[in-house]
Amino acid sequence: MPRAELLTPSGLGELTAALQRTTSSSRLLAGGTDLVRSMRHDHWEPDLLIDLSGLRELVYVRLEGDRLRVGALTTFAELQTDPLVRRHARCLAEAAARVGSAQIRNVATVGGNIANASPCADGVTALVALGADVRTIDGGGRSTVRPLEQVLVGSGRTSLAPDEAITEVSFAALGSDRRTTFVKIGSRATVTVARLSMALIVKYDGVSGTVSEVRVALGAVGETAFRDARLEELLEGRAAHEESAHLFADGCTDAVRRAIPGRSSLPYKQRAAVGLAYDAWNALGLCDRCQPAWG
């Protein structure tokens, strides 16, 4: 019976050496919450499995200048409580807190979330809104950086080469003039896969009471999480009040329609998007418990 060979590098040097031996049938093992389940469920094994758990140097959150750098093996449990993430990328901390169950968050990593490329990945939606860059290392020891959007190719598909491992995600730390949140709808309140998720970042001007430099990422609608430029433009310069929430909700519905035309889940998701938009708007404190207008 075929059995996977397991390599357990304990540093980047050993990782590079291990990556040199990979084929398209090899896999990297981070938290294993998706990979192990897939192997068991679908009865397959990679030819080579590289266990990344020894790479403790890839577990960190650092603020360097205006950039927040997160090691690829940082778990969601760590992101959820990290003071730097909470201060400079609150949407990521909130997304981390909504991933799976406590048991999953204790082992699932931010790098794994990207590499697995699920359209529903909570962490990815927040990172897309944050405009994250992904740093990788390959079997030749070359370290390169590219935008997250270039890594995510489709549902379950990435542009990562077989001998390429994610080492870090980084993004511009949000200043105190930014407000940000992550919201999601699943089929129940907790321990649920997103059926619709959103990360929202705005610059809020307390004097004029308006928002600008809006960034909205939507998840679980289509192949990968994405930013919607029309939705962002719609909010640009809007006042932080109920009317804008209404506008935003309509915009979200339109964005969902554009993203998944004809999909059987569209009738539900376009409506639920209204709730999600209000949840986000209220969470930013741009409105005091605003509600959609009914009938």
Next chain:
Amino acid sequence: MTKDLLYVGLTYPVHDAWQKVTGELVYGSDIQLPGMLYAKLLLSPIPHGMVTSIDSSAAEALPGVVKVFSHLNSPADVYCRARLTPEQELCPRDETLFSEHVRFVGDRVAAVVATSQAIAEAAMTLIDVEYEELPALFTPEEAQRRDDLPLHPGGNVFFEHEEECGRSAESRDAVVVSSTTTTPRIHHAALEPHVCVVQPHSTGGLTIWSTSQGVYGARTVVADLLGLDYHRVRVIKAPMGGSFGGKTEYILEPVTAFMAQKTRRPVKLLLDREECMIATMVRPATASTIRTACSPQGQLEDMEVATVLDAGAYASSTSDYAVHMCQKITKLYRVPHYHHRSRAVYTNTPVAGAARGWGAPEIVTALEIHMDNVAGELGIDPVDLRLMNLRHPFEVDQVTGMSLGDARVRECLERGAAAFDWSTRRGRAPGSGRFRRGVGVACGAHKNGMFGKFAEASNMTLKMNEDGTFELGASLHDPGCGIVTVMKVIVAEVLGVSPDLVAAGEADTSSTPFDYGTFGSRVTYVVGACAKATAEKLKEEIVTAAADLLHEPRERLTVERGEVHVQDDGQRGVAFRDIARLSQMRHSPAITASVTYYATSNPASYSVQFAEVEVDCATGLTAVTDFLAVGDVGQAINRGMVHAQFQGAVQMGIGYALYEHMDVDEAGRSGVDGFKNYHVVNAPDMPDIHVLLVEHSGDDGPFGAKSVGEIATVPTAAAVINAVNHALGTSLSDLPATPERVLAALHLEEVEGG
């Protein structure tokens, strides 16, 4: 009555709690035998078709593979997995060990036995099967229409039942309401997966470790199928990590026994979660249409019901289910004329069968949603409408012709409504904003055993050891709800000794007397009554021995707290342990009692439940925010476990109402393979569940106790749906009320699926 009881009504841990917590308990999956082989099933990936070829050569070439089984090398004899006794009715034999004609995604096509689980799994993927596909029928509607495409000989509608009694009192100004409710196919979600271990013996016999709810039935099915004498098939009840009906029937026992017999090696068959979900059993999907006529004041005058059950690919117990669905409504309400037709239909979907409540949750959900529609039509409060029609104690159920016993459903409703503050909460406006609150109520009825259908009886032996301890010989099948403890407490109460002095265990056909098993809500009421009768007989034996030792007439002796006293003589008495020790030489070598107890009644058990929900009109998500379950249980034996039964039952019922379903897609696939995509209600989504017990103990159960485990979940889903409808002003009646359906109902649209 409670004040006179020493042990009954207190709270005890279940008998194996300690072993479960420490990991000491040996579950079926933990059993290891020398030379044991591991089996893996190959399940049909198509919903309907014929197996045209099986090439297992690659699998058989794999080192460690012992044998590959399929229809090519196994008997084509048909059997019914639900059969308990050789002469049982309503058990169509339509299933074989391995299918040549596959009828659902999950049908057993082949199995590998190998020296390890990993080898068996790897070999399974190497079996090459070719199929000739046939058109598949996924709903009872399609299956009834396509009589040109029978899944089994005899057609797709394989069973019909009808009950009719009384004369219509429908008046000219009657208010007529019709409604149709559909309930989904769901997974039982027992934590422990299905498992069976079989050891063959050189004598030709077998020992089977079965996690079923009735070992004698397992013996009957296996022995008959394999042509073995009953005394050569020993079935041991293995500890069980939950069943909820899903392990009632003999799904793994026949195929595992066959493979052990053929390989002459012990074989273990352990399913994974996906296999448990698609390839064992599900609660049947049902559709019930109810038409009622009632007076403008709300008095029921006439009721007409039509129910269709989706049996899935094999009949299993669905025929009996169809009968029982016609026998619940008249336990609950006075209906002058009641007419109920039910039919069971084959479809190319997972096999339906026994599930907690045996048809009661399905029909009561339809009934109680309907009753709220009637209340709405009449402008009457739902509690008032029910009080006008509910049964009174000791009325006769005209369908079964039996007394309902000390039926306290009205008291459950009245006391529950007061405790829940129903009137105030129902009177509050649900709100017009995004989050709307509503409250709902539902009543449910169930039974206590099988008296009226079977010779409902149990048989036990109780012996006193020489040190004054006791051992109960009984075929107990504890699914995890504490049956063994209940029996110990009953015996202890009769004898006036601590339950710690009573030993009881689970069933083993080679050493414990015949009993049907744990189902039909019969255990506390019938088996428990047998334990009480047996302990009472033993107590008489003890007094007889004491009379001999004390040289006193029996009439002068009384039994209290483990001693026999001479009345009016505080000085003279003898302790149980001394009676046992001394009498062995002087009176009788063994103080034992055996009793066959026959049930002579089958009263109703009731539960009335109240739910409060908050519905998010933007996302369609429903949160259950408060819940009260009231139970007419006669007398709680193990009080803490009675509360726990209600809490677990409500958790299942909320899932039934809001989350759980296994709809098949156009390829016949259920789309669920684990708890990742099959959602039960988890702890953060659970409300506090308040439990209120109504205890009158006027029936024949031990100390007046009635059934709990099944009735507890009967009205839950309807209470939740009624609360959602109250919150939204909708009339949702398709379960589960998923966010899609809630939003569609708010926007008055039809929506397909869940």
